[in-house]
Amino acid sequence: xxxxxxxxxxxxxxxxxxxxxxxxxxxxxxxxxxxxxxxxxxxxxxxxxxxxxxxxxxxxxxxxxxxxxxxxxxxxxxxxxxxxxxxxxxxxxxxxxxxxxxxxxxxxxxxxxxxxxxxxxxxxxxxxxxxxxxxxxxxxxxxxxxxxxxxxxxxxxxxxxxxxxxxxxxxxxxxxxxxxxxxxxxxxxxxxxxxxxxxxxxxxxxxxxxxxxxxxxxxxxxxxxxxxxxxxxx
Numbered sequence: 001x002x003x004x005x006x007x008x009x010x011x012x013x014x015x016x017x018x019x020x021x022x023x024x025x026x027x028x029x030x031x032x033x034x035x036x037x038x039x040x041x042x043x044x045x046x047x048x049x050x051x052x053x054x055x056x057x058x059x060x061x062x063x064x065x066x067x068x069x070x071x072x073x074x075x076x077x078x079x080x081x082x083x084x085x086x087x088x089x090x091x092x093x094x095x096x097x098x099x100x101x102x103x104x105x106x107x108x109x110x111x112x113x114x115x116x117x118x119x120x121x122x123x124x125x126x127x128x129x130x131x132x133x134x135x136x137x138x139x140x141x142x143x144x145x146x147x148x149x150x151x152x153x154x155x156x157x158x159x160x161x162x163x164x165x166x167x168x169x170x171x172x173x174x175x176x177x178x179x180x181x182x183x184x185x186x187x188x189x190x191x192x193x194x195x196x197x198x199x200x201x202x203x204x205x206x207x208x209x210x211x212x213x214x215x216x217x218x219x220x221x222x223x224x225x226x227x228x229x230x231x232x233x234x
């Protein structure tokens with residue numbers, strides 16, 4: 001696996017276009033990877049996950065992939081400095097059962113509901129478009145509960161902090177929108193991002209390695225699912 005770190009130029013008109021349309025950002029990210037001829041989506045075939053993090057001077061774009069990307073197709077002046085690409089194989093070797101890490105994840109936490117309940121929720125939030133069969137989780141507790149459930153599926157647990165609560169903090173991030181084309185019909189995209197910062201402990205190294213490679217949750221084409229690890233903080 002490879003991880004690219006891109007320092008974007010926030011004055012670039014191409015980046016401003018991407019920032020305003022999440023589907024355009026997806027297309028820019030995927031321009032670094034070869035086209036796939038079969039029916040498998042290119043993002044899935046190349047294992048591409050990405051996340052846009054705010055920084056002191058703008059934004060950092062992190063892109064993880066199974067194959068090494070070629071960023072030469074980026075528009076001129078899209079970056080303020082050369083891209084950094086590193087092999088993640090040494091980091092994967094550190095994934096062992098019982099290991100503790102600090103982590104960051106931007107996700108799209110939702111819960112599946114019956115269609116009738118989804119319609120009721122849509123009416124309750126007038127003017128807000130609910131995804132069919134999925135409802136966005138908006139309270140901090142429901143967002144934490146969602147990640148705890150993801151941990152049960154993907155081989156990790158969230159430890160308890162000194163205050164007796166899960167050692168994790170969810171922060172509302174960007175609501176991003178865009179438009180894609182499905183056949184001849186335009187399709188509106190809305191993704192509610194939540195950023196998680198905290199600690200985790202690996203309980204099943206095989207499941208967790210798969211989660212690192214493939215991402216967690218929905219919206220993986222649109223800036224969600226990428227887990228970043230770092231040494232635990234005191």
